Structures are given as structure tokens and as C-alpha cells.
Amino acid sequence: MKAALMYDIGKIVVEDVPDPEVDTGDILIKVEACAICGSDVRTLWHGSSHVKPPRILGHEVVGTIMKMGAQVDGYELGDVVAITPAIECGECLYCRSGFTNMCSKLETIGFEFNGGFAELMNVPAKAVKQGHVNKLPSGLSCDQAVLAEPLACCINGQEPLGIGLGHKVVVIGAGTIGLFHTELALLKGASRVFLADVVLSRLKNVVNLGKNVVPIDSKNIDLIKEIMVQTNDYGADIVIVACPVGEAQNQALKMVAKKGRVSLFGGLPPDQSIGHIDSNLIHYKEIGVFGAHASTATQNRLALELLANKRVDASRYITHTFRLDQIMEGMNAAKEGKAIKVVVKP
Numbered sequence: 653m654k655a656a657l658m659y660d661i662g663k664i665v666v667e668d669v670p671d672p673e674v675d676t677g678d679i680l681i682k683v684e685a686c687a688i689c690g691s692d693v694r695t696l697w698h699g700s701s702h703v704k705p706p707r708i709l710g711h712e713v714v715g716t717i718m719k720m721g722a723q724v725d726g727y728e729l730g731d732v733v734a735i736t737p738a739i740e741c742g743e744c745l746y747c748r749s750g751f752t753n754m755c756s757k758l759e760t761i762g763f764e765f766n767g768g769f770a771e772l773m774n775v776p777a778k779a780v781k782q783g784h785v786n787k788l789p790s791g792l793s794c795d796q797a798v799l800a801e802p803l804a805c806c807i808n809g810q811e812p813l814g815i816g817l818g819h820k821v822v823v824i825g826a827g828t829i830g831l832f833h834t835e836l837a838l839l840k841g842a843s844r845v846f847l848a849d850v851v852l853s854r855l856k857n858v859v860n861l862g863k864n865v866v867p868i869d870s871k872n873i874d875l876i877k878e879i880m881v882q883t884n885d886y887g888a889d890i891v892i893v894a895c896p897v898g899e900a901q902n903q904a905l906k907m908v909a910k911k912g913r914v915s916l917f918g919g920l921p922p923d924q925s926i927g928h929i930d931s932n933l934i935h936y937k938e939i940g941v942f943g944a945h946a947s948t949a950t951q952n953r954l955a956l957e958l959l960a961n962k963r964v965d966a967s968r969y970i971t972h973t974f975r976l977d978q979i980m981e982g983m984n985a986a987k988e989g990k991a992i993k994v995v996v997k998p
């Protein structure tokens with residue numbers, strides 16, 4: 653099969669490799685679509701402790717079942733399925749508490765396992781067994797269903813924030829993740845979402861989100877000042893940092909109200925994660941600061957449902973599609989922030 657292998661920082665080569673082996677509990681899919689995630693871009697240019705090259709990246713995958721191990725039950729050849737990539741052990745304390753994304757032995761497709769930037773992808777037995785292979789609900793195309801994984805991660809990230817009726821929410825970063833957070837916050841009853849980005853072209857995407865979303869050009873407007881003006885000097889109830897920028901994390905602490913909650917949703921590159929936050933802001937304002945990592949199989953099923961029912965409109969997110977051999981062009985488009993969501997179709 654053809655596959656895109658990451659060999660080194662900044663280097664992906666598309667080449668012929670042997671088809672993946674399929675063990676008795678595994679499922680082999682023909683990849684129909686695999687979207688590029690911010691973490692793929694970060695891994696390619698900054699590396700990741702979870703990726704030992706050469707590795708096929710890509711974890712937002714939808715495909716058609718081509719082959720199944722003898723022990724696989726409940727699926728048929730030809731089923732079109734979306735994959736939940738973060739695979740839990742099922743046995744540790746976190747798994748038994750339902751927080752499978754926090755599993756002590758978490759292994760992820762596109763990181764520890766080969767991913768979806770290839771013609772074929774193997775889904776390991778423990779993923780199949782634990783509900784990570786989900787048939788697409790009717791009315792949802794493969795291109796749209798790749799959005800389930802990033803949407804599931806946003807659902808997970810919002811769980812501890814308690815967004816509710818009338819809340820004023822700030823989302824910093826108007827990429828796919830920022831737009832998903834905006835849509836989810838509105839679904840939960842937020843009265844206003846202020847969506848900020850330094851890239852003007854991204855803010856154009858905001859127009860469709862309706863009158864309760866206020867775009868802010870934070871390159872030319874002082875974001876903290878603007879939020880204080882818009883909230884009668886109290887600050888926002890919730891601030892979600894949906895970009896990989898340390899300074900934005902500290903800005904979030906400044907513009908959130910006392911007793912407010914901040915999500916550090918976007919991870920920082922490993923060499924840039926220390927020394928951004930003024931912890932006294934957390935202390936004196938009694939701010940709750942939350943992290944977010946990956947998502948569970950349950951949250952992925954919920955995301956598929958929201959997309960299929962058009963509670964989150966999948967149609968506006970995919971702006972660029974590339975063939976597998978054009979993957980570096982896709983990575984560059986994702987990196988430059990011109991695209992909302994880039995999909996690679998083998």
C-alpha cells in the first residue's frame with residue numbers, strides 16, 4: 653500500500669510499504685478520509701514523545717472495513733466506520749472510573765500505532781473490543797465524519813467548565829477547534845461567545861455562527877480590554893484557549909471573571925510549555941484552570957450524533973482536500989492557518 657511516513661522533523665515521504673498485518677481481533681480499513689489535526693502539525697515540526705519515526709501519522713480517520721480477524725463480531729465487510737484513536741487499557745483506575753482518555757497506558761492511533769495517512773490502516777484488537785470502531789450514522793459523509801474526533805475532544809474539554817444558560821464565553825483561536833467550542837458553548841446556552849483570532853481570514857468563518865458570536869480581531873484590538881468593556885469590567889465566565897500560544901494562556905487568566913473557569917485546551921510545543929502563567933491571578937481571583945486531553949469512545953459516539961443531527965454543522969468545516977501524495981501541501985496549509993480543516997483522501 654501507499655503510505656505517508658514521517659521520518660524526521662519536517663520530513664514526510666510517501667512510499668510503498670507492506671500492507672498492515674491483521675491479527676485475530678483486528679479490523680483493517682481502507683482509509684476514505686483522514687483529517688489533519690493541529691497535533692499532527694505540531695508533531696511534524698516539533699516532534700512528539702509518543703511518536704518514534706518512521707511512523708504514519710493521522711488519527712482523525714474514517715474508512716471502509718476490508719478485512720476482519722476471526723474473533724471480530726458485530727461488523728461486516730463494507731461497513732463505513734469512524735475510529736476513536738486514543739486507546740485505553742480498560743483495566744487501570746482511570747479506565748474503571750470511565751476516564752478512559754486518562755488511561756495510564758493510553759496508546760493512540762497515529763502516535764504509538766500507525767495512523768490514517770495511508771491507503772490502509774489496521775485498528776488494533778483492544779480498540780475494536782472497547783468500542784472505538786463506530787458505524788457512520790446515515791446522512792453523514794466520510795469527509796464530515798472525520799470531524800467526530802476533534803469535536804469529541806472539545807466535548808471532553810468542556811465537561812469540567814460547566815458552561816450554562818447566559819454565560820459569556822471567550823474562545824481564543826478561531827480554527828476548527830475554536831469554532832467547535834463556540835458551537836458547543838451556544839448549544840449549552842451561552843448568551844455570548846467572543847471568538848478571537850489574530851488571523852483575519854479565520855474570522856470570516858465566524859459570520860455563519862449567528863448573532864450571538866462576536867468576532868474579535870485580536871491582532872489589531874486589545875483583547876483583554878475589549879472583553880472587559882463587553883462584560884462591564886467583570887470579565888468572562890469562561891475562557892477557552894484554543895491555540896498553542898503560551899501568552900494567550902496568561903491573557904485568559906486576566907480576562908476571566910473572579911470565580912471563572914479557564915480551559916487550557918491547546919497544548920504547547922514541548923519545548924515551550926513553561927513560564928507563561930501568573931499564578932497569583934489564579935490565586936486571588938479563585939479561578940478554576942482545566943486541562944484537556946483526547947476523548948473517550950463515548951464522547952466520539954456523541955460527536956457523531958451531533959454531526960449527523962446537524963446540531964453541529966459539519967458542512968462548513970472542510971475547506972481543503974489533498975491526495976495522499978500531496979500531504980506536505982496539506983500540512984503546510986494547516987500550519988499556515990489558511991484552511992479551517994484539511995482532509996487527506998488516499
Ligand SMILES: [Zn+2]
Nearest residue numbers: 689691712802
Ligand atoms: Zn486530532
Ligand SMILES: [Zn+2]
Nearest residue numbers: 741744747755
Ligand atoms: Zn487504563
